[in-house]
Amino acid sequence: MSVLSLDGITKSFGGNAILKGVSLEANPGEFIALVGPSGCGKSTLLRIVAGLDHADGGTITLAGRDLSGLAAADRNVAMVFQSYALYPHLTAAENISVPLAMRRLSSWQRLPGIGPLLPGQKEIRRGIRREVEAMASSLKINHLLDRKPGQMSGGQRQRVALARAMVRHPALFLMDEPLSNLDANLRVHARGEIVDLHRKSGVPALYVTHDQSEALSMADRVAVMIGGQLLQLATPQTIYDDPAHIEVARFIGQPRVNLLPAKAGSDGLVRFGDIVLSVAGLMPGNEVTIGIRPEFVHLGQIGGLAAVIERLEFQGSDVTAFARLAAIGETMVLKLSPAEARHLSNGQPVHLVMQPQKALVFAKDGKRLPAQAEMAQVAGAFHG
Amino acid sequence: MAEAAVSFPLTTAREGQRRAAAREARIAWLLAAPALVLITLFIILPVVAVVVLGFTDFELGYDEFRFVGFENYAELLSDRGFRISLWNTMVYAASVTPFSILIGLGVALLIEGETRGRAFFRTVYFLPVASLLVAMATVWQYMLHPSIGPVNMVLAFFGIAGPNWLGSSDTVIPSLALIGIWQSAGFNMVLFLAGLTAIPRELYAAAEVDGARSGLDRFRLVTWPMLGPTTLFVVVISVINSVKVFETVKTLTEGGPNKASEVLLFTIYQEGFVYLRVGYASAMTVIFLAILVVLMFLQYRVLDRQVHYS
Numbered sequence: 001m002s003v004l005s006l007d008g009i010t011k012s013f014g015g016n017a018i019l020k021g022v023s024l025e026a027n028p029g030e031f032i033a034l035v036g037p038s039g040c041g042k043s044t045l046l047r048i049v050a051g052l053d054h055a056d057g058g059t060i061t062l063a064g065r066d067l068s069g070l071a072a073a074d075r076n077v078a079m080v081f082q083s084y085a086l087y088p089h090l091t092a093a094e095n096i097s098v099p100l101a102m103r104r105l106s107s108w109q110r111l112p113g114i115g116p117l118l119p120g121q122k123e124i125r126r127g128i129r130r131e132v133e134a135m136a137s138s139l140k141i142n143h144l145l146d147r148k149p150g151q152m153s154g155g156q157r158q159r160v161a162l163a164r165a166m167v168r169h170p171a172l173f174l175m176d177e178p179l180s181n182l183d184a185n186l187r188v189h190a191r192g193e194i195v196d197l198h199r200k201s202g203v204p205a206l207y208v209t210h211d212q213s214e215a216l217s218m219a220d221r222v223a224v225m226i227g228g229q230l231l232q233l234a235t236p237q238t239i240y241d242d243p244a245h246i247e248v249a250r251f252i253g254q255p256r257v258n259l260l261p262a263k264a265g266s267d268g269l270v271r272f273g274d275i276v277l278s279v280a281g282l283m284p285g286n287e288v289t290i291g292i293r294p295e296f297v298h299l300g301q302i303g304g305l306a307a308v309i310e311r312l313e314f315q316g317s318d319v320t321a322f323a324r325l326a327a328i329g330e331t332m333v334l335k336l337s338p339a340e341a342r343h344l345s346n347g348q349p350v351h352l353v354m355q356p357q358k359a360l361v362f363a364k365d366g367k368r369l370p371a372q373a374e375m376a377q378v379a380g381a382f383h384g
Numbered sequence: 385m386a387e388a389a390v391s392f393p394l395t396t397a398r399e400g401q402r403r404a405a406a407r408e409a410r411i412a413w414l415l416a417a418p419a420l421v422l423i424t425l426f427i428i429l430p431v432v433a434v435v436v437l438g439f440t441d442f443e444l445g446y447d448e449f450r451f452v453g454f455e456n457y458a459e460l461l462s463d464r465g466f467r468i469s470l471w472n473t474m475v476y477a478a479s480v481t482p483f484s485i486l487i488g489l490g491v492a493l494l495i496e497g498e499t500r501g502r503a504f505f506r507t508v509y510f511l512p513v514a515s516l517l518v519a520m521a522t523v524w525q526y527m528l529h530p531s532i533g534p535v536n537m538v539l540a541f542f543g544i545a546g547p548n549w550l551g552s553s554d555t556v557i558p559s560l561a562l563i564g565i566w567q568s569a570g571f572n573m574v575l576f577l578a579g580l581t582a583i584p585r586e587l588y589a590a591a592e593v594d595g596a597r598s599g600l601d602r603f604r605l606v607t608w609p610m611l612g613p614t615t616l617f618v619v620v621i622s623v624i625n626s627v628k629v630f631e632t633v634k635t636l637t638e639g640g641p642n643k644a645s646e647v648l649l650f651t652i653y654q655e656g657f658v659y660l661r662v663g664y665a666s667a668m669t670v671i672f673l674a675i676l677v678v679l680m681f682l683q684y685r686v687l688d689r690q691v692h693y694s
Contacts, residue, residue: 072592085590089609102595
């Protein structure tokens with residue numbers, strides 16, 4: 001079923017392992033976002049799929065064809081670059097036509113001066129021009145066709161770069177942070193456009209970004225890469241609700257997840273404040289980390305964890321509150337509604353109550369452990 | 385201060401602005417003054433002096449001179465020696481410029497494509513630029529010597545009788561051109577290397593993905609157009625430098641044999657410093673400067689629009 005499959009891709013630069021065996025499969029028409037902090041190897045992976053870098057090990061299959069050993073030009077893969085990488089000496093129309101001209105015209109036919117005199121090239125050129133214009137009108141950039149990249153805005157260049165990638169109907173789209181050079185307003189708008197364009201094309205896309213909100217909002221599935229490893233590949237909802245690894249939980253989510261140290265008791269249960277969790281496969285005394293998203297921590301009247309409000313950040317639809325736990329000195333982050341936060345002020349003592357069924361438990365090596373919430377002994381009063 | 389600003393807010397503000405602008409203008413002139421003085425003293429005045437002298441019959445050593453109008457220029461037109469030296473200069477420039485540029489570009493591309501020994505090759509090719517041409521000329525004299533020179537000895541090994549490179553009127557200009565190419569290719573290489581490093585790597589990646597399979601395709605699609613501004617600069621510098629050829633002629637041939645290697649600057653030198661006809665030499669210098677100005681003007685006006693893409 002999968003159109004693209006990467007299997008055990010490894011790569012190191014000068015003894016430095018950048019990719020430590022990355023495997024993933026993409027279904028037809030699927031939009032996969034590769035997300036991770038800078039230096040996690042996501043751009044390297046993209047360049048390897050494009051054929052711009054060579055993997056040390058592993059195989060890449062695209063539409064049933066093994067790509068290893070094929071030059072970038074022979075892979076039928078299109079790529080959109082962060083800097084757009086438009087040829088500055090060519091007009092938009094010429095830029096868009098490059099992939100077609102390179103494939104359909106011979107080296108002699110492309111030669112200036114001699115090329116236009118050779119037989120047969122006129123018909124080909126006319127065909128290219130037609131396709132370029134059709135592509136331009138579907139992206140609404142007809143009016144830009146005679147302009148050079150230097151005379152265009154960032155957003156316009158980005159559209160021309162997209163048109164150049166799409167014009168030859170590749171088997172796979174690769175996008176390397178294509179929105180990061182746009183200003184914030186345009187970026188949000190361009191997200192929707194890229195998703196729409198991609199859906200029409202019907203081919204899979206790998207989209208590299210370091211922006212988690214881009215990844216979550218655009219992709220069918222999100223691949224979280226950290227330290228050269230693909231830690232999780234799942235739908236945005238699963239990535240957020242069910243992170244497979246502590247690093248995934250830490251990287252995804254804004255404001256970021258609360259991580260608290262805990263220990264399994266003599267009965268094998270993990271306790272933290274009010275919540276009691278039974279975790280499979282834990283020995284008494286094992287150290288774990290409990291993760292809880294800021295929206296699942298609430299203010300209680302009594303009980304819960306005693307804390308002091310350190311700082312409040314107004315975000316419009318909600319308020320981010322930072323509260324220092326009296327017991328262990330860690331700062332917890334809470335996502336509150338403005339109504340809840342109205343009576344809070346810096347330095348105010350509060351009681352924090354966590355939703356036990358939302359707690360995520362991670363083993364010492366970072367792996368997620370399945371956990372079950374036990375009934376709390378002390379009842380906290382919940383809001384919402 | 386605050387009270388004054390409150391009581392006369394408008395007038396003081398406007399007055400202050402005016403005074404600040406005046407002060408800024410004064411400082412600007414003051415800062416520009418050294419450069420202005422030096423340019424006037426060392427560039428504008430000498431050029432004016434040369435133009436004026438070109439209309440006189442001034443000879444070094446004589447106290448008196450008179451204005452002769454365009455007499456010097458009329459004489460230049462009928463001067464066979466000047467016509468030969470003009471022609472020789474053109475032939476020299478027309479052979480040195482393209483070859484030194486092509487070789488410089490080729491070497492730069494090779495060095496850029498190779499990671500090992502980059503500094504070594506860069507230094508080796510730059511050596512002729514850094515070395516003293518007058519000193520190196522003796523080496524060339526030996527190399528091109530008709531009987532004991534290595535060049536002719538190698539040719540003789542293959543059974544070819546080598547010519548008297550610097551001594552025959554047929555081969556003297558090509559020989560000097562060869563030395564000129566040897567000397568300026570390294571300089572052009574350094575300029576091209578700088579131009580190459582400024583090309584964004586992503587353009588090459590885009591070209592590869594777009595189907596530019598061979599290195600030649602990528603050169604045509606990315607390298608050559610992106611080097612445009614560098615190439616224009618290299619062409620201008622190369623033309624000017626080759627039109628200014630003097631040292632090799634002076635040290636190796638003295639314009640000979642039989643004026644076969646006389647070039648513009650050498651003729652000017654002869655007239656001005658050997659025959660002491662400063663007026664006549666000045667007229668030649670004016671022609672020389674005019675040629676350079678026209679060349680630069682043409683190159684920048686015609687080519688500049690084609691190599692800058694914004």
